Amino acid sequence: MSRPILAAGTVCWRRVRDESGTARLMILLIHRTKQKDVSFPKGKLDKGESMPQAAVRETLEETGLRVALGVNLGTITYELPDGGERKTVQYWAAEVTEEAVLESTFRPNREVEALEWVPFEAARSRLSYRADRDLFDVFASLVERGAIDTFSVILLRHAKAESRSDAWPEDRLRPLTDAGEDQAETLVPTLEAFGPQRVFTSSSERCLRTVDPLARRLDLAPRARDGLSQEAWDDGETAELRSIIGKTVRKGRSTVICTHRPVLPDAARELALATGSLPGSYLDEAAALPPAGFSVFHLSRERPGSGILGVETYPLKH
Numbered sequence: 001m002s003r004p005i006l007a008a009g010t011v012c013w014r015r016v017r018d019e020s021g022t023a024r025l026m027i028l029l030i031h032r033t034k035q036k037d038v039s040f041p042k043g044k045l046d047k048g049e050s051m052p053q054a055a056v057r058e059t060l061e062e063t064g065l066r067v068a069l070g071v072n073l074g075t076i077t078y079e080l081p082d083g084g085e086r087k088t089v090q091y092w093a094a095e096v097t098e099e100a101v102l103e104s105t106f107r108p109n110r111e112v113e114a115l116e117w118v119p120f121e122a123a124r125s126r127l128s129y130r131a132d133r134d135l136f137d138v139f140a141s142l143v144e145r146g147a148i149d150t151f152s153v154i155l156l157r158h159a160k161a162e163s164r165s166d167a168w169p170e171d172r173l174r175p176l177t178d179a180g181e182d183q184a185e186t187l188v189p190t191l192e193a194f195g196p197q198r199v200f201t202s203s204s205e206r207c208l209r210t211v212d213p214l215a216r217r218l219d220l221a222p223r224a225r226d227g228l229s230q231e232a233w234d235d236g237e238t239a240e241l242r243s244i245i246g247k248t249v250r251k252g253r254s255t256v257i258c259t260h261r262p263v264l265p266d267a268a269r270e271l272a273l274a275t276g277s278l279p280g281s282y283l284d285e286a287a288a289l290p291p292a293g294f295s296v297f298h299l300s301r302e303r304p305g306s307g308i309l310g311v312e313t314y315p316l317k318h
Helices: 051-063 098-103 120-126 130-144 178-192 205-218 230-234 239-251 264-274 281-287
Strands: 005-017 023-032 042-044 072-079 086-095 112-119 150-157 198-202 223-225 255-259 294-300 308-314
Touching: 005 051, 005 130, 023 051, 023 120, 042 051, 051 086, 051 112, 051 178, 072 130, 086 130, 112 120, 120 130, 150 178, 150 239, 150 264, 178 205, 198 205, 198 239, 205 255, 230 239, 239 255, 239 264, 255 264, 264 281, 264 294, 281 294, 281 308
Parallel strands: 005 086, 150 255, 198 223, 198 255
Antiparallel strands: 005 023, 005 042, 023 112, 072 086, 150 294, 294 308
């Protein structure tokens, strides 16, 4: 059997206040020109593109809306009507801000002839396909839990660094290899898809260099902290790590935290403790990252103490 065609998309949502001041949840549907159907924004991956990167790009191309990805809604797989090929589409919830709506440059075109914002209660019946309705049911279950307004905490392991040697008398000064520098650049579009607003990093050179391309792309100043370093972890100093995780959860803003392999399991456990999440092997799996790998933890902005809603892990492909 041939490998499925890979695609990615979003279920876009926003809250609009009516004349009485009541906020109403609205869902974005697209009317496709050729197919004459109603669905969600989605499209095939470009060569070398990640699923999150494609989801954000396709949403922008089809709707003119710039979004950041929220919680992962899973995948749907179906057979295409012309030739029996299978298509697998991964979806994320994505809030659309009023700023994004005002900046949209959408015009009816050969792919999408109309955009339609419909009330949440009416969206399911408007969709043309059962797979999309099943996907919407997943989204609806999150709405019922008050869990679509989310933010992300991204635990990132630094990219490939030079090996320990006499050339680096202090371990914290070890730089990235050339391959590591390439990894740091490659990370940017996938990390950017989750809309990070802050970047914390170990004060070690290899972590600083890993987040530098992302910080420059987002025009953010990385916040270097000795408490995220391997030296602090070796000395049993974990107070600053706990403080950073706790403040990140309280702020409710999507954040990248770049640190070292031995520190990652403790960072994941601190995140579970800060959100009242149950312990489990999923934390160990999320922390077992190769160089330049990262895990995205999705948390409720309104109820962060309700636990981790989902975890996505991305070992960087070479």
